[in-house]
Every structure is written in structure tokens, then in C-alpha cells.
Amino acid sequence: MTDLVLVLNAGSSSLKFQVVDPASGEVRVSDHLERVDESGGFEAALAAMQESVEAAGIGRDDLVAVGHRVVHGGDRLRDPTLVDDEVVATIEHLVRLAPLHNPPALAGIRAALATYDDLPQVAVFDTGFFADLPPAAATYAIDRDVAAAEGIRRYGAHGISHGYVAGEVARALDRDLDELDQVVLHLGNGASAAAISGGRPVDTSMGLTPLEGLVMGTRPGDIDAGVLLHLLRHGDLDVDGLEDLLHHRSGLEGLAGGHDVRDLVRRLGEGDPDVCLAWDVYCRRIRKYVGAYLAVLGGADAVTFTAGVGENVPVVRRDALAGLEPLGVVLDPARNEACAGPDGPVVVSADRSAVAVLVVPTNEELAIARDVVALLG
Template sequence: MAEPGPQRVLVLNAGSSSLKYRVLDVASGTASVQGQVERVTDVHQALATVHDRIASAGVGEADLIAVGHRVVHGGARLVRPTLVDDDVLAEIENATRLAPLHNPPALAGIRSARAEYPHLPQVAVFDTAFFANLPAAAATYALDAEASARAGIRRYGAHGISHEYVAGEAARLLDRDPAELDQIVLHLGSGASAAAIRGGRPVDTSMGFTPLEGLVMATRGGDLDPGILLHLLRHGGLDVDGLEELLHHRSGLAGLAGHPDFRDLLAALDAGDERARAAYDVYVHRLRKYVGAYLAVLGGADVLTFTGGVGQWAPRLRADSLAGLQPLGIEIDPERNTADQPGPRRISAAGSAVTVLVVPTDEELSIARQTLAVLG
């Protein structure tokens, strides 16, 4: 009997500022085609570029079994990987009101893939799904209960695909059962979020009703006194659309320093730019607050893991965000932290009670695996 051929899945990961793509053999995890379009300003043009690159590599519809898509927000109904049909597409579009920066590029990716590969199943994998069963105390806002219920207001979280994958890889790296570990995962990229994970399941996360809450990000400011929004509406000359544009595009590192890309921020910091220094200090301060909060939520942690483009490649940030936390059991080894190693690694000092790791996330591999699981 002939051996079955490779089960290749095309994964499209359309983020707020980048478009990643990989053709993955799910069993081996190897990619026959992969790439990324960065600093995307026109998602439709970026998608056309991606399809051209895939075709130029000799991969067509007959070489694939499915297309898997990262979708940031599934709302209250889409809480597991789902085969896409017109109704699911409409539900994703409806959830765009909760993630206006992220769901539109994912929708564009799904529609372009349906047109490019009309006979392939399309599967949506949701960043919010990992947090669908957050404990009520963590998921609930202290608002009027009836008003919240009518509007579907709760903390949904985001980056769940990454948090789940990284927590699993951290346990594997330590040769431990995830059920035995209390973990803090810091996903730091253009978007940034923290998660407290007990026994493999999340018990809290920094993003909330939308991906605006929590840590300082490239263009989003994270936690904010809601009274500021009322003040800006009443006295700041902004209407609702202007406020939305401010919160999604002119806040965070971009708003504070004019540098949404962390690499540019660090270059400006090294050049003595005071705005960059202030933005960096705010970023680090917020990150330290969440580390401390999640140590309290978990009652201490076994593992703290950095991931994402910033988390993986900014040793200065890792050192500064955890500096002076030895009384909390966290100590980084300077040489391990600055070693130029691309793979998963331990960066904590030998005597650190909390193991500190750097684990590259692989959302595309996770999406491919979950896509295959949906197909049965």
C-alpha cells in the first residue's frame, strides 16, 4: 500500500501590520513555502503578492488540503476552530466591531483564499477561543449586569493561539506536564498581551472586550481611564470616529514617540530622543505591573516566557522589565539573555525560583494543526 502524501495546509496570518503565510506539512511541521509582508498598508495588494509568491513556488490548489486563517475576534459564538461558510463569514464580520483593526484583514484573507482556491475548505482559528472559558471573576467587568448582558460585554482576550502554543512549548522545553505548571506568557509584538495560565488553562489575560486593553502596543495605548474618553468626546473636539482612530492608530508607541516599530524606538532611544525614552519607560512600567499582578493571581509562577517579535529579539527590554524582581523569585542571567540564539532557551539565572524562557511563537503551525483537526 502506498504511503499517504503530505497533508499540506496554507496558513494565512493577517495581523494589524503584517501578513504571514506558510505552506506547512502538518505532520512534520516543515514549510515548503513561507514568507511575510511587513508594514502592510494595503491588505488586498499584500494578499495578491502572497498568492503570486505561492504560485511562483509551484504550489496550487491540488497541492493543498485546506487553508487555515488566524482571526483575532470570534465574539461570543465562535469559540473553537470552525469551517468557514457564508454564515461564519457573516459572524466574523459582525465581530469586526470588537476588533476593527484586526478582523478586516482576516476577512480579506478568507475572501481572497476562497476566490483563489474555490474547492478547498477554509478554516478560521480564533485568537479569542483560548480565553472563552476564563473564570467569571476575570472575564466580568464591574458594569451594570443587565447592560453588559444585552451588549455582550465581557473580557474576550486575544493572542490566544500564541499563548496556548507557547505555554505548551515551554512545558515541553522543561520536560514538564503543562497541568503541573503555573505560567506567565508575555506576547510582545506590534500587539502585546500577557496571560496567566494555571495547569494549561488561562485564568487571566490583559486584553479585554477588544484588543485595546492591557499593555502598551505599537499604536494602541492599552489600559486607559474611561473618563478620558468621555472628556475627549465632550471637550477634546473628537467624535466617535475620531476617538476610534486615536485609540487604534495614534496611541501607544506611535502616539508617545512617533515610532510604532520597536526597532525604530530603540534606535531613537540610543540616539538620545527624549520622547523615545519616555515611551520606553511607560512600556516597561506597564509590563512590570502585569508581571506583578499575575504573580499575585497565580500565587507565584513556575515559568515566565517571552515571545513575539519584540519579546524574542529585544534583550534590553527583557532585562529592564524584570530588573530588581529577585525578591519575587525572578532573576535573569545577563549572558544567557543577550546570547544570539534563535530557538527556545532559558535565560534565567541558576538560582532563579521562576524559570524565565524565550520561546518563539509559531501561530502558523498551531493554526495548521487545528485546521487539520477540524477536517477530522
């Protein structure tokens, strides 16, 4: 009998789930339940999910475990971990570092513990891939005692995706992962960059929380900390108002009044001035990080785009890499335009490019499923 893993990714009002065969990579069931908070919470969502799984002919005996994506594991939760009361308490404590992401993950875990009480439950952490960042990359230049007391360091995020994609790049280029220097760009509504050498990260754009780094759908990425102090003192905002601004009213949403990139591409073509500026800010930030990480790595073998925007929007890849030809990054326009939503890794760089440019579909669910079976032996 095939050993299948149920993988859950709980959002604030949604539940994504897949039943995955970790050995073959086959997805047996995949769905996305919306408006979970309006339809009885995660317990009701789990019941609806069970119906879908059973309708696909998959019984409980076919499942060997449940895997959970959790954004923030802090310093204590680094590796894939069997869920118990102590782990649940630690994830709850870390809500202060990921207030939008850890609470729904907790709700999903608690609902799954009740629904699948006979199966091992494993939490896999987005921050885990970056747990061993070099100290110079992980350390913020603030009072070291304050930083130590509050656990302030660069934790990163999207690590499940970055780690998976780095491995796929090695396979696509028929190279040993240990010998590759890579820049991976995970571009979705949330976005992050990572510099990866020999399969291990040496820098990443997200920081203590998932707010830092690239411009995102509704988050600003890098911002002068003085701006936040100014807004608290003079902008008629309290801490909650500032949090709302940074999480929901910034990034592309704040600059262009929308964050659906497909709509923004249309408005860009119409010459909408707000979108034109937002687009320039968005792509400039990506380009800046690519250049910085080429410097950190001392050159790279590959630059890779992944996630919803990175995989499906050729104009982002074109504009983000524009001007990097002197650094050896040369896109092939025809290959790039032809590549949207690929089924597997695709090279879109020109033959003369010293750095390979790839588009690689991410697969966090498969990566989680593999981590689960590796932990369980």
C-alpha cells in the same frame, strides 16, 4: 503525499501566508505581500500568492485545507470552525469589536473562498483560547443587563500564540503542561500578557477589544475610561477621532513619536527624553502585569517572552523584569544579551532563579495548521 495546509493572515494592507506541514512543522513556503489595498485587493494578492506556491512545486492536490487567523470570534465562535455563510456573517457582525482586524480577515476569507473553492476553509480565532476564562476574570463591573445585551466581557487576543508558547515552554522545561503555572508575554506591535495554569488561561490583559492591557506600538493599553469621556466632551474629538487616537496615535507612537522598537532603543541610548519616558512607561506596565499575574497564580514556574519584540530585544526583557528578584524572577544578564531571535526556546534566567525565564519563538501559523488538521480529522 504530504498533507499541507495553506495558512493566511490578512492585515489591513498586507497578506502573510505560509504553506505548512502540520506533522513535521516544516514551512514549505512563506511570504508577506505588502500594499494589498493598492494593488488590486486580496483577489490580486491571492493570485500572486498562488504563483509563489506553485513556483515552490506545490500543487493544489498537495493542499488539504486553508486556515485563516481571525482576531475576534466573540461568544459564538470559540473553536476552530469550518467557514460557511453563517460563519462569515458572524465574523462580519463582530467587526464592531475588532474594527481594524476582522475586516481584512473577512476580505482574505472571501478571496480564498473564491480562489480555493474546492478546499475546506477553517477559521481559527485569537479569542478562542480565552473563551473559558474564569468568570471573575472575564467579567467587567458594569450593569449586568447592559453587559449581557452587548456581549461585553473580556475576550482577550493573541490566544493562538499564547496557547502555542505555553506548550513549547512545557517541552523546553521537560515538564507536564498540566502542572505548570506560567506568565506569557506576547510583545509585538500589539502586546498582551496571559496567566496560564495547567495549560488553560486564568487571566489576560486584552479585553473586550485588543486595546486594553500593555502599552503597545500605537495603542495605549490600560486607560481610565474617564479620560475617554473627557476627550469626547472637551477634547474636540468625535467617536471616529477618539478611535483614531486610541488605535494609531497612542502607545509608544504617542509618547515617543515612533513605535519601531529598534529605533527607540537607539534613541534611548542617546538619552532622548521622550523615549526615556516612553520606555519607562512601557516596561513598568509589563512589570506590573507580571507581578499581578504572579499573585493571581500564587507564584509561577515560568515567565516567557515571545513575538517580535519579546524574542529580539534583550533590553526590553532586562528592563521589564528589573526589580522582580524578591518575587523569585532573576535574569542572567549574559544569557539574556546573547539571546536575540532564537531558533527555539532558550532559558535566560539565572541558575538561582526560582522562576524560569524563557524566550520562545511563537509560531501561530503552525498552531493554526495543527488546529485545521485536528478539526478535519
